[in-house]
Amino acid sequence: MNSIAYVDHEGILNVLGGAGDSPRRINAPDTYCTWPNWSPDGRTIAFSGYQSVDAGDNELGMYLADLDGDDARLAYANDFETGEIAPNTPHYSLWSPDGSKLAFVAQTSDGALTLFLHDADSEAPLRRILSGGPLYCAWAPESDRIFVHSFQEHYLIDLEDEFEMRQFPGSSTLYMAPAWNSVDGRAAIFLDAENNRQRLVVLGLRDPEVKVVTEVPGIGACCWQPGGSALALVRDMRGRSGFYDGLWMLEPNEGTENKINDDPMLAFFWSPDGSKIAYVTTSETGQGSLRWAVHDVESGDVTYLVDFRPTQENLITFMYFDQYNQSHSPWSPDGTQLLFAGELGLQRDRTPLSDGESNRVCVVSSDGGIAAEEIAGGFIACWARGL
Secondary structure, X not given: OOOXXXXXXXXXXXXXXXXXXXXXXXXXXXXXXXXXXXXXXXXXXXXXXXXXXXXXXXXXXXXXXXXXXXXXXXXXXXOOOXXXXXXXXXXXXXXXXXXXXXXEEEEOOOOOEEEEEEEOOOOOOOEEEEEXXXXXXXXXXXXXXXXXXXXXXXXXXXXXXXXXXXXXXXXXXOOOOOEEOOOOOEEEEEEEOOOOEEEEEEEEOOOOOEXXXXXXXXXXXXXXXXXXXOEEEEOOEOOOOOOEEEEEEEEOOOOEEEEEEEEEEOEEEEOOOOOEEEEEEEOOOOOOOEEEEXXXXXXXXXXXXXXXXXXXXXXXXXXXXXXXXXXXXXXOOOOOEEEEEEEEOOOOOOOOOOOOOOOEEEEEEOOOOOOOEEEEEOOEEEEOOOO
């Protein structure tokens, strides 16, 4: 099993290695930890912390823990009496692809959300990049630029040109995170159109090429295929349910658009090799649980895996999946397992999500060959990438 960082019910950050290994505790005195996020090289974990054993305390901080070091260190302390950016979510953090920088979003004293940049390779002070809200971001494949969707606007920040900020024309209010293709450097964003519709646009950020791929009604979200040129798209949200009406596959280079799956979609995540898409849908029977499924892109086959009820933290990754796909993918690096936290099993009636010790960190085989397994008690977990 690949390494996993998880937070137990006491707010202690743990690292779990191979099967049968005992977890290793990360030393963060007087800190209730949450939202771990591995650096790409697997040597450092960024995490949020409540600077008290009381998770309701508003003294929030962003921490870094080097796995070959001693105590975790405070990288950023929130402004006095500022709160979380979402329920049970003090910050959002996103490592640059080369692991040299950590971008994170925090609430600041001006009442806005603010994007900060921490340089992990130097002792340079934190850099305040941009304020707004809502605020979502994506790193360039070369780690030299950040593309930001802040409220209605889009900005490209060039880190190698004195943080030059360029604003793109057009507004967007009906989607969340931009997507950046790691192969050819193109970005995919949505721009508002008339009558509560939006255009999915692909643009080259180093050249003036702009291409309208499709137009969709209402809210939408998309993610690039890893190592490929396809975009997976969800659209046509079913009322206020949070579920989109199926899954589409687009090939911007060829101008094709096909609906490949009719299941209601709460969230989806590409496998590391781009051959499959894991998604969260409704349970076949019952209103109180969700179900993991995996769609094979080439064959079209769907494998239904396990019914479960997520933790509040895991539900956040589903609600904002186009952003968390970049930082907290449920896929193991080798593509054989999915990682999640919550309660296993089908539940017929809707009830409030549990925040107690019934929540477990779980893995399930992505091919359905091995049943879901509880590996630890906890409420949030993530894979070590590239290990």
